[in-house]
Amino acid sequence: MKLAVIVSMVVLNSCHLGYSIIKTKVSDGRNPVTTAMPLKSSESNSTTIANLPKSIRNRELLAQSWEIYRKRFIQGDGRVIDYEAGDRSTSEGQAYAMLRAVLINDPATFALTLNWGENNLQRQVDGKRTDNLWAWKWGRNADGNWGTIDNNFASDSDIDAITALILASRRWNRPEYLNLAKAKLQDLWNLSTMVGHEGKLYLLPGPTGAFVPNASTIYLNPSYLAPYAFRLFAQVDPQHDWLSLVNTSYEVLEKSAPVSAVGLPSDWIAQDTKTGKYQPLPQTSQLQTVYGFDAYRIWWRLSLDAAWFNSPQARRYLQTNSRYLQQQWRERSRLPARIDLQGKGLVDYESTAQYAMLYAAWEVVEPRLAKELLEKKILLQYKQGVWDDKSAYYTQNLAWLGLLSPSVIPQQLLKAK
Numbered sequence: 251m252k253l254a255v256i257v258s259m260v261v262l263n264s265c266h267l268g269y270s271i272i273k274t275k276v277s278d279g280r281n282p283v284t285t286a287m288p289l290k291s292s293e294s295n296s297t298t299i300a301n302l303p304k305s306i307r308n309r310e311l312l313a314q315s316w317e318i319y320r321k322r323f324i325q326g327d328g329r330v331i332d333y334e335a336g337d338r339s340t341s342e343g344q345a346y347a348m349l350r351a352v353l354i355n356d357p358a359t360f361a362l363t364l365n366w367g368e369n370n371l372q373r374q375v376d377g378k379r380t381d382n383l384w385a386w387k388w389g390r391n392a393d394g395n396w397g398t399i400d401n402n403f404a405s406d407s408d409i410d411a412i413t414a415l416i417l418a419s420r421r422w423n424r425p426e427y428l429n430l431a432k433a434k435l436q437d438l439w440n441l442s443t444m445v446g447h448e449g450k451l452y453l454l455p456g457p458t459g460a461f462v463p464n465a466s467t468i469y470l471n472p473s474y475l476a477p478y479a480f481r482l483f484a485q486v487d488p489q490h491d492w493l494s495l496v497n498t499s500y501e502v503l504e505k506s507a508p509v510s511a512v513g514l515p516s517d518w519i520a521q522d523t524k525t526g527k528y529q530p531l532p533q534t535s536q537l538q539t540v541y542g543f544d545a546y547r548i549w550w551r552l553s554l555d556a557a558w559f560n561s562p563q564a565r566r567y568l569q570t571n572s573r574y575l576q577q578q579w580r581e582r583s584r585l586p587a588r589i590d591l592q593g594k595g596l597v598d599y600e601s602t603a604q605y606a607m608l609y610a611a612w613e614v615v616e617p618r619l620a621k622e623l624l625e626k627k628i629l630l631q632y633k634q635g636v637w638d639d640k641s642a643y644y645t646q647n648l649a650w651l652g653l654l655s656p657s658v659i660p661q662q663l664l665k666a667k
Contacts, residue, residue, distance in 0.1 A: 318635030328362030338389030341407035549611035557656035606652030
């Protein structure tokens with residue numbers, strides 16, 4: 251498998267597990283619905299608000315945003331549409347919808363989006379399912395037909411989907427969701443972890459053939475690292491050492507940050523498995539070692555580890571490695587959307603997604619700055635139920651997830667029974 255097979259991933263028969271899959275109508279390859287319609291199960295906005303605790307900040311906005319997103323981006327059969335990328339669907343989009351649904355306590359939308367993924371994103375070879383992970387991209391192929399157009403998986407999407415399944419099984423007492431989560435965990439462990447420096451285990455962004463360019467190098471995406479998720483995985487899958495991935499996640503985050511002169515995380519980083527040294531990817535690679543749209547998610551993921559599991563490592567990283575952005579914000583009240591390794595802005599435009607992910611981080615370590623981001627940037631970009639633009643799928647998800655307080659999940663759902 252060549253690296254080029256996966257590069258497009260970042261420019262950006264069901265198994266019998268006791269899990270009841272709703273058989274939705276699969277596209278005939280010619281006439282898929284590409285305009286989202288209101289879900290038949292859609293609740294009223296008032297009901298959605300009632301699902302959020304009264305203590306949650308921006309409660310009405312978050313409820314409204316979820317309702318608008320469901321109507322705008324999710325088809326009646328549960329397919330999530332990315333209008334900015336040829337109306338395609340991705341494992342990421344399905345997983346975000348599942349995660350958002352369980353966070354806001356919307357079991358109907360959860361089931362619809364999960365079922366569409368299970369029915370349409372199966373990874374297959376010669377018509378037979380190979381594992382329980384999801385093909386990352388579904389859309390119109392070169393012949394004009396609709397279906398899976400890249401059979402590789404993206405581990406961050408499967409991590410988010412499994413996390414959502416575990417929380418859903420506990421929140422709604424659905425053991426079949428836990429059974430499916432466990433099945434996916436086996437394949438995630440087997441297909442997306444690899445031994446690196448000093449025999450330690452690391453999470454790969456996808457198949458080994460795509461992210462292991464030679465015998466002594468692995469390519470990693472720091473924004474895929476989700477310590478809070480690995481802690482949950484350890485609770486339900488004690489057969490595998492998921493807590494070792496917590497340790498190597500923080501190692502990657504902390505030891506790769508000095509590659510940036512200003513200590514920022516990068517979208518992509520390379521590890522020399524013999525020396526343990528972290529370095530930029532080759533300039534010839536289409537994957538770039540810069541602070542950009544992937545790296546934003548690190549702030550949110552670690553904010554969850556700090557809030558849900560009181561991780562001192564998360565708090566330390568959020569404070570230490572966002573200092574450059576804190577300084578830039580205090581001096582200019584704006585942040586460029588992409589920053590190179592020397593701390594220079596690569597673009598003139600800003601990113602609502604970045605501000606929302608930083609909001610989640612600064613709520614933990616710099617609440618005053620978080621308040622400024624909210625009032626000066628994030629809320630000003632919210633109009634008629636959407637952030638920025640009505641087609642901005644990625645921004646809708648990151649803005650919503652960044653603003654939603656982690657306390658929306660009761661502590662008892664974060665503990666094994």
